[in-house]
Amino acid sequence: MESFCTGLVEQAGVLLLPASIYRSELTETPADRFRVGIGRHDPAPALEALDGWLRARR
Known part of the structure; x- marks a missing residue:
């Protein structure tokens, strides 16, 4: 999960905190x-960035 969160912030500028x-x-x-x-x-711009990042990884 840490690598998921790291990739997201580095590539899309969206910060999620791993449970660790x-x-x-x-x-x-x-x-x-x-x-x-x-x-x-x-929050719309951050949610849109998260959505775009996730869709690009399908």
Whole structure:
């Protein structure tokens, strides 16, 4: 998942955080997940960039 997130930010400028960032001593953290945060006033450009990046990899 780390390589997926790294490729996305490097190639499309969209930041996703892999679940490994949120490791916990209390519970197991799945390695095949990521978190999406939409904290912008206008998230449409980032979502469009993500969509285009994913479609190009089909």
